[in-house]
Amino acid sequence: MAFNIVASSFEQKYIERSQWHMTGMTGFIFGFVALYFNFVGLMTQFMERWIIEGVLTLAHLTIMGVALFGGVTIAIRSKNLSAAGKVANGAAVGAMIGIALSLLMLFMTQLDIRFMFVALSNKLFLFLSWKQGLEGGITLQIVLSAALGALGALIVVMPKVLRRPLIWGLSAVFIVGLFSELIQLVMQYEFILGFRDWFFTWEGQRVQGAMVVFVVSFSAMLFWTIRGGAVKERFGQLSPSGQKSIRYFGWACALILFLLFPAAAGSFFGQVMMYVGLFILMGMGLNLELGLAGLLDLGFVAFFAAGAYTIALFTGEHELQILLLDRPLTWWEALPLAVLVSVAIGFMFGIPVLKVRGDYLAVATMGLGEIIRVVVLSDMAAPLLGGSQGMLHIPRPSLFGWELNDPIYLFYLTLVCASVAGYFAWALENSRLGRAWMAIREDEDVGQALGINLVNVKLLAYGLGAAFAGLAGAIFAVMLTSIFPHSFQLLISINILALLIVGGLGSLPGVVVGAAMLIGTPELLREFGEYRFLAYGAVLIAMMRIKPIGLWPSAARKREIQSAEEIEASIREQMEEEGQRT
């Protein structure tokens, strides 16, 4: 079940398209994207968010960004054109985007469609027309989009010395503006307050702040583009041990900064980083099942729930635990129990689906996960598990008589657990068992013929994967000190699946990257929270289409892909040769 990207159909890839067709298609697609943002209500949300206070909102940037990217795309795709031709085509694409938006404006004024499309408000119309009324708005929009499209193409044809600093400068302004609220949260100390208030308001960055950010990042990048080669050369001239020590020093600094960051930046960041840590834990668990053993498990959240509920049962005041024990366990005592229960659930999960393969396995595990959720939610299990009311008053863990009641402490707890688990995951990957998993991922029958005991190996994948999720569940239970069945929906499983795909299946650093991107970013941008699953869907499709190996693939996978690309290149060469002959 490897991600076999070699076999994607060649015949569709190498059809020559005329320039007209290409420009038209690009304009059409980007126009559609621009319209989509409006229809789906993202624009209405983005209008509320200033990037540069009083000047630019996120919505302006999005609509301009679409035109800009349209220009960039067409300029990259049309390889045979001169620079002027590229710019002209960029302008054409931009104009098409402008026309699409103008049609939307026309549509909004002529028809009353608000009852169907809730997002198309008056405010949106004012925004789209730049407050110029219908005709002025249409003209302005088309001209502006065309100009931006041309600018996009211009950026591509521009010399590198200018292009790189420009891109960096603009991106820096954008990122600082987007996260300005969070940056201000970090700058909470007395002595930089004046500095902070010169740069930002709570709405966004000030104009002068944005200028400073732009100038600084622009000139830094300009310097690097011109002088970077020399610096690299100097570094290369150092002795190998010197290089190594500089590198280690860099890594150590980064690690210390990372460790101190939540403590310095406040509990909000601690909370977010802890949440990311939980998903890293679960991601490592699913990575054992899916990334190594190739078992697509959509019921993974059940193991997470098992861990959380075990902690709730044994540490809170509960009848069952009074029946079995004379006192509630502490969190540390219940932790191994939680992991064990998850492992047991993992085995119970695994046994029935041993013989089910591929897509069917995904659906079967999803069914099992949903069965567990329905049972937990029902009144039948309510006396034990609290039904839809959930379980409340779970005591927080304490260490040497010190209650870990702040998200920052819990973050460090998560960090320790994740590091230990990460070590185990790494060791497992390189063990005999890990190799057996990878063998059955590639081909079950061959693996069995080579003497791998399929039953044991698969059950161990489920059980060990579940152990990671159980650990995460145990921490999750004390995060809010209460748990509810609706925290354990199928969405969590999909979340974990998505972060694995984004990071790269079978790669541990990939899990971290994926979790930071898919869990961390939406947590930081809470106000767009309802659109996060929209983004997940888009990301899943885009990753599968564009980069199926993920952002940080494992070394083995990278090698496979490289050899696959070589094969593809040789086939392309062959095809071209044949084309020349005929």
Next chain:
Amino acid sequence: MQKYFDIEFWRRVTYVDVTLWLMRAAVIIVVVWGTIGTLIDGRYSNEQWFDFVMFGLTMGGIYALVALGYTMVYGILRLINFAHGDIFMTGAFTAYFVASPLGKSGFLEENLLISMIIICLTAMVTCVIIALTVERICYRPFRSVRSFAPLICAIGASFFIQHSFRGMYGSSVRAYPDVEFFDKLLSIGSFDFPMIQPVVILAALGSMTGLYLIVMKTRMGTAMRATSEDRDTASLMGIDVNRVIIFTFVLGGSMAGIGGVLYAFVFKQVYFFMGFFPGIKAFSAAVLGGIGNIPGAMLGGFFLGTVESVGPALFLDGLGIVAPYQLRDLIAFTMLVMVLIFRPQGLLGERVSQRA
């Protein structure tokens, strides 16, 4: 039977086999015991049982319509169209914006048949457009790849569609208009039921007959069946496989559209998440009937609908379980898992559906 007397067979039995047998036995015991308990108790009257069965068949008709989409796509592309449940939602949700003005203006009551056709057509067109887009973006690039990629793309598409429609049409629940004719009680003897139920069942049966005729009698249908037997050979025989696949998605999408409208008129409400559970249940129905098998999907749909509706009262009430109706989904999911584990070829299927 012979094999059970062979000592070698018993020697090869592992703990996995034993667990699976125990699972089967447990389910059978629960069902039998619960049924006996309920029947001895006699808590439900004949009228109530009739209600359950009628409601089950109504739901079954809808499940069957949606299941057809799953089964045809699986038959031809060998992939689970995970987004099909959401395609079903798009039709019903979009048709609301036609049904609601029609209901307000009174046209719906006066010309019921015409307006139902208009509503259904809206839903069908929407579903077909979305289904074709999903096929183009998510499935076509992976057509010759055997991997998880199309399934993951389909999961992505499912979320994308759900939340796009949430953004577009809003996250609130919209109520379909009431139709007097559908709410009218019809009685046969001492049994009475709302008119909507036979309407749904008949409409579902009618659409399925139409589909069956298309698949069995037309040239395109023959091409479809050939492609589902063996895609490569079919393309060597001059069948344009691309067109066949598009046609399959068109057929599946239109069935989902009709199903969506019927579902909306039964439950009277639409919202962006409504497609998820019917989608999974319809998939269960398709698996139950043997995926890739068109009559199987119809049978599976009706069977699943009925069991799900009768089940809580029949199996679970007798066991003394509190509020058995909360466990309706449990029955559907258990059936899905059991079929996948024990009889992946389904009730009618001969096809061995093992995809590595």
